[in-house]
Amino acid sequence: MYLNAQQLDPDEVAAQIKKYDLIGNKRIDDLDELLDIASATIEVPIALITFSHGDQQYFISKKGTDLTSVPLKDSFCQETLRSEKSVLVINDTLSDDRFKDNHHVIEEPHIRFYLGASLQTPGGIRIGTVCLMDKKSREVSDDKKRAIELISKRIIRYLEQRKMMIERTKQIEFDQQRLRFLTDNVPGAIFQLDYGQEQKKYHFSFISAGISKLHPALKPKRLKEDPFLMSDLVHPEDKENFKCSIIEAERNFLPWITEFRLMHNQGSTWIRGIAVPKKQKELTEWYGVFENIDYFKNYQITLEEMAFDISHGLRKPVSNLMGLIDLFEKDKMSKEDHENFKSYVKEVSVELEKFTNELNQTYLKKQSDFKEMIAKSKRLEI
Numbered sequence: 001m002y003l004n005a006q007q008l009d010p011d012e013v014a015a016q017i018k019k020y021d022l023i024g025n026k027r028i029d030d031l032d033e034l035l036d037i038a039s040a041t042i043e044v045p046i047a048l049i050t051f052s053h054g055d056q057q058y059f060i061s062k063k064g065t066d067l068t069s070v071p072l073k074d075s076f077c078q079e080t081l082r083s084e085k086s087v088l089v090i091n092d093t094l095s096d097d098r099f100k101d102n103h104h105v106i107e108e109p110h111i112r113f114y115l116g117a118s119l120q121t122p123g124g125i126r127i128g129t130v131c132l133m134d135k136k137s138r139e140v141s142d143d144k145k146r147a148i149e150l151i152s153k154r155i156i157r158y159l160e161q162r163k164m165m166i167e168r169t170k171q172i173e174f175d176q177q178r179l180r181f182l183t184d185n186v187p188g189a190i191f192q193l194d195y196g197q198e199q200k201k202y203h204f205s206f207i208s209a210g211i212s213k214l215h216p217a218l219k220p221k222r223l224k225e226d227p228f229l230m231s232d233l234v235h236p237e238d239k240e241n242f243k244c245s246i247i248e249a250e251r252n253f254l255p256w257i258t259e260f261r262l263m264h265n266q267g268s269t270w271i272r273g274i275a276v277p278k279k280q281k282e283l284t285e286w287y288g289v290f291e292n293i294d295y296f297k298n299y300q301i302t303l304e305e306m307a308f309d310i311s312h313g314l315r316k317p318v319s320n321l322m323g324l325i326d327l328f329e330k331d332k333m334s335k336e337d338h339e340n341f342k343s344y345v346k347e348v349s350v351e352l353e354k355f356t357n358e359l360n361q362t363y364l365k366k367q368s369d370f371k372e373m374i375a376k377s378k379r380l381e382i
Helices: 010-020 029-042 077-082 142-185 220-225 229-233 239-252 294-313 315-330 335-381
Strands: 046-053 056-063 069-071 087-090 113-120 126-134 189-196 201-207 256-264 267-279 283-292
Touching (some): 010 126, 010 142, 029 046, 029 056, 029 126, 029 142, 046 077, 077 087, 077 113, 077 126, 087 142, 126 142, 220 229, 229 239, 229 256, 239 256, 267 294
Antiparallel strands (some): 046 056, 046 126, 189 283, 267 283
16 A cells, blocks of 8 residues: 555655754764664664655664665665555565565665654654664564654654754744844944942943944944943043942942943044843843933033023113113103114114024024934934
8 A cells, every 4th residue: 555646745845854954964862862772672783764855865863884875766765655554564675576676685785674664744744764674584573563663753753843943943043133133223222231249340241233333432342342441432521420320320229321422533422321220149230221312412502502692692682672661661851862762772673683683593503503413413323
C-alpha cells in the first residue's frame, strides 16, 4: 500500500524541512543520542536520521557511514515515505524485488536488513526517516518496531521544539531591530544610567544613537566608555547646577529633571534631562531621556524680551501723555498753552507710533529667526 503522491509534494516537504534549519548545519547532540538509542535497540551497525529534500536524501544524524547524502532514487527510505505503514521492515534485501538490484545491496556496504520509520509532522507531512541497516539478514520483534516508531515520534517532538525556538528567536531579533529603530529615531536620546552604590561609579548601560544629534561629540560608544564626557561639555554657567541636581536626585531617590547647555563650535544648545530611578540590590538604574529644548528656550527668551520692550519702551510716551492729560484737566489754559498742549500731544503720539512700528518690525524679525531656528533644529534631527 502506498500513500497518495500528493502527500509527498516536494515543495511542501521542502518548506517544512526549512523550518527546522538542519540541512547543512552542524550535527545535533540530541538527535545523535536518539539515534544511538535506536541503534542499540535493534543492534545494527548503520543508523541514520534523514531528510528528503529535492532529489537528495540528507543524513542529519548518522552512524556507521561517512556519507552525508545519497540520491533519493537510490535510497531505501523512499519506500518508507511512500508506504502506508509507519514502520517498514525488509528482513532480506536480496529477496525483495524493490531492493535486490540496488547498488547499496550489491556493492558496499552490502545492505541485507533494513528498518525505516517515517518522520511525520503534526500536519501529516512525511519529511524523512529514522532508518537502521545491517549487513546480514535478520528478523525483528513487534516490540522493537514499536520502540523505533516511538523514537521517530520523539525526534519529531524535538524538531517541533527546535522550530518553535527558531521562530521565537527570529521574533526576538525582529523585535530588537524594531526597538532599535524606534529608539534611534525618537527625538532626543533614550538612556539607562547605572550607579554602583559600592563603587560609587556611573555607567551608561544603554544610550540610543539620537545622542549624536544633540551634540556631534557624543557617541553611544564613547559615553559608555566615559560617562562624564557629557558633563565636560556642559556650559560653565550650568555646571554647578547640573552636578548638584544629579547628587540630590541620587541622595533622595527622586526623579531627575534639569535643563543645561552643551557647548559646541557654533555656541551652545539647551538640553533637558529627565530620568526616573529604579532601585536594585547593588545599583540604582536611571531610565530617562535627553531632549533638545533650544527652540523652547529661545521662545521663552523672546517672550521675556517682548515683555521688557513693552514695559520699558512704552513707559516714557505713556507717562508723558498721562502728564499732559492731567495738566489739561486741572488748569485753565490760555490760547497759547492750548496750542502748546496740542503740539505736545502730537509729539507724544508720533513718538508712540514710531516706537510701535519699530517694535512690530523687531518682533517680525524675531519671529522669522525663530521659525528658521526650528526648521534648522528639525533638519539636524533627521
